Amino acid sequence: MKKGEKAIKQTIQDQIPLAGNELYFNTAGTSPLLRCVVESISSDIQKELFTGRANKGQRSLFQKNLSILRSKVASIIGANTNEIGVTSNTTEAINTIVWGMNLTEDDEILTTNAEHLGALASLSTVHKLRNVNIKFYEYSKETNMIFDVNSFFEKVTQRTKLIVLSHVCWESGYINPVKEICNYAKKLRIPVLIDGAQALGTMYINMKEINADFYVFPAHKWLLGPEGIGFMYISSQSISRLNQIFAGNSSFLSHDGKVDFIPEVGSKRFEIGTRFRPIISGMNTGLDFLINDIGLSNICDMIKGNMEIFQSYINKKTSLSVITNNVNSISSIRLPQEINAKAFRKELEKLNVYTKDIQRFNSIRVSIGFFNDEEQISELINKINRLIN
8 A cells, every 4th residue: 555554544534534433335325425525515605705706717627627527527437538428317417328329219228237227217217218228137146146148239220329227236246257248249339327426436447448439427426525426427429320409508619609519529518507516626526536545446455455454254154145246336135034124224323334235135234444444344244133133
């Protein structure tokens, strides 16, 4: 590690007070806030309160902050800055891409039965309003959520126009073989949209290596940012596939005042307009902390190490099993049939333990962050055992 473990631990305690106050294992839902993010947002709000929101070059400063944010995100995922668009959330990004594809009646989208409702909502509406067929690859519970690439592509037909799936499944934590999927799809000339909500910020990711056409993710999960920001990577080779279904003053390089316009360069053309500006500054500050104060490679190493500790504790100190071991930062613990997952999650919360119940598997989803440690993991397992026994 670039910094000593003791120094990093102290930095984490200073910046993530929640990590010292609660047993927080639900970053896959919403992460703890960083102190520096809160302070940055608060500072900007105070400036706007006393100096206004349209004075002293604030619009140009905001545009500069947006450009800085795109550049930082691009550097994290190995992309070009023009390939990054800033959205309000992951779901907005998915809708922008799915609806921008100009799909028509009887076209097909291939997805899986393990997608988040944020993705399924978009697919549902394009099915209803454009009669696009949605085909599902079914993970088998009996095979521990194993993804079979050949079986998946057996569902492809001449009408398949888009593949939509998660990098990491939100319920189980299963890591899909996205690089293999994207390379296979490229041979068939089918674009791939990857929901990276549960991946980015937990593992090394490079867009050029994954070879995805589209990759979307939020700020408020593993990047420890505020709500209200999402991102979409649109590869420079794939941007011509998308129409601008929504547009605003941020979408154009120029506009003639009537109906003719020149769109913005790259993914920025899909950005609409007015935002709550302080959260952009807050996100920039938060990324600076993750990149410079902790280090992304350190974060990934700590998450991996914590997950190994968690898996060891599950195997050695409980009689429980997990949905799958092909995980990185999320693991879902199967509960006995007689125990209801939602009720169990509520009992854990009474003990200041925060997880997520997964009704489909009657399981408790545990998100392992870099800010967690072995002592917390041990206490988590002890409290789970106490409630079960």
